[in-house]
Amino acid sequence: xxxxxxxxxxxxxxxxxxxxxxxxxxxxxxxxxxxxxxxxxxxxxxxxxxxxxxxxxxxxxxxxxxxxxxxxxxxxxxxxxxxxxxxxxxxxxxxxxxxxxxxxxxxxxxxxxxxxxxxxxxxxxxxxxxxxxxxxxxxxxxxxxxxxxxxxxxxxxxxxxxxxxxxxxxxxxxxxxxxxx
Ligand SMILES: [Zn+2]
Ligand SMILES: [Zn+2]
Numbered sequence: 001x002x003x004x005x006x007x008x009x010x011x012x013x014x015x016x017x018x019x020x021x022x023x024x025x026x027x028x029x030x031x032x033x034x035x036x037x038x039x040x041x042x043x044x045x046x047x048x049x050x051x052x053x054x055x056x057x058x059x060x061x062x063x064x065x066x067x068x069x070x071x072x073x074x075x076x077x078x079x080x081x082x083x084x085x086x087x088x089x090x091x092x093x094x095x096x097x098x099x100x101x102x103x104x105x106x107x108x109x110x111x112x113x114x115x116x117x118x119x120x121x122x123x124x125x126x127x128x129x130x131x132x133x134x135x136x137x138x139x140x141x142x143x144x145x146x147x148x149x150x151x152x153x154x155x156x157x158x159x160x161x162x163x164x165x166x167x168x169x170x171x172x173x174x175x176x177x178x179x180x181x
Contacts, residue, residue, distance in 0.1 A: 002073075003031070003032050003033060003071055004048065004070065004071060004072040005032060005033045005034060005035045005071050005072060005133070006026055006030065006032050006033070006034050006035070006071065006072055006074075006075070007034075007036075007037055007067070007071045007073070007074045007075070008022065008023060008026070008034055008035070008036050008037070008074045008075050008077060008130075008171050009036075009037045009038065009039050009040075009063075009075070009076050009078070010036070010037070010039065010077045010178060011039050011041055011043065011076055011077060011078050011080075012077075012078065012079040012080070013079070014077055014079075014105075018106075018123050018125065018126070019036050020124065021127065022126065022127055022130050023036060023127045025081070025127050025130070025131055025164060026070075026130070026131065026134060028165075029131055029134075029135075029165060029171070029174070030138060030164055030174060031175075032072055032135060034072075035071070035167055037077070038042055038124075041062075041088070042156075043059075044077075045079060046058050046059050046062075046147050048083070051083055052081075053080075053081045053082065053083040053089065053095065054078070054080045054081060054083070054085065055082075055083065055084075055087075056080050056082040056083060056084045056090050056102060057084050057093075059076065059078070059082070059102055060094075060095065060100060060101070060102050062095060062101050063076045063102065064095060064098065064099065064100035065075075066116075067099050067100050071099075072099070072100075073099050073100070073102050073134060073137050073138075074099060074111050075094075075100075075101045075102070075103060075130060075133060075134060075137075076100075076101070076102045076103070077104075077105070077130070078102060078103065078104040078105070078106070079104065079105055079106060080104060080106055081104065081106045081107065082102065082104045082106070082148075082171070087106050089105075090101065090107075091104065091108065091129045091159070092104060092109055092129045092130070092132065092133040093133065093136075094133040094134070094136035094137050095114065095137060096136050096137070096139065096141075097136075097137065097138075097139040098137055099137060101133035101134060101136065101137050102133070103126065103129045103130045103133050104129075105122065105126050107155065107156065108122055108125040108126055108129065108159070109122055110122070110155075113156060124164065125156070125159050125160070127163060127164050128149050128153075128159050128163075128164050129140060129153075129159065131149045131164060131166070132153070134149060135149065135166065135170065135174070137175060138174050138177065140173060140174065142168050143167060143169070143170055145151070145167040145169065145170075146162065147161075147162055147163045147167065148162060148166060148167035148170055149163060149164055149165055149166055149170075150166060150167070152172050
């Protein structure tokens with residue numbers, strides 16, 4: 001593939017098998033190769049002691065400022081609890097039509113909701129959040145097709161109700177804009 005790469009940068013440990021699956025999803029949906037990387041960024045300065053969570057806006061802004069100009073998009077993967085001021089928590093967020101997004105696995109864990117740990121379900125949820133945030137960087141807005149990954153998700157149940165993939169309408173939109181990349 002003679003195309004620019006999408007970078008997936010782990011902040012904290014994610015198992016390689018999961019990362020490879022997510023990378024395959026991305027290439028399948030957005031038709032670009034994926035490169036995996038790791039960051040050792042000190043997250044302490046993004047920690048808000050009052051909320052006991054990490055500031056998603058600051059992290060997104062920082063990642064965007066250091067994203068490599070030769071890569072098409074950068075998605076930062078996190079294990080910590082992210083927030084933005086107007087919301088209790090976020091699964092992820094991205095710069096609309098931009099180059100950068102973030103996604104966290106923290107609120108996707110069954111254990112957060114008093115349920116039994118389920119690694120397969122956790123990976124499914126994380127795949128959806130990553131594809132969703134990347135979709136925003138490709139200019140996709142929230143979609144009303146119930147199964148579309150671009151449907152908005154406030155609660156974990158919302159994520160479970162949609163599929164990992166883009167609906168035909170969203171896919172067509174990505175493909176028709178892809179000549180500019
Ligand atoms: Zn969204
Ligand atoms: Zn859609």
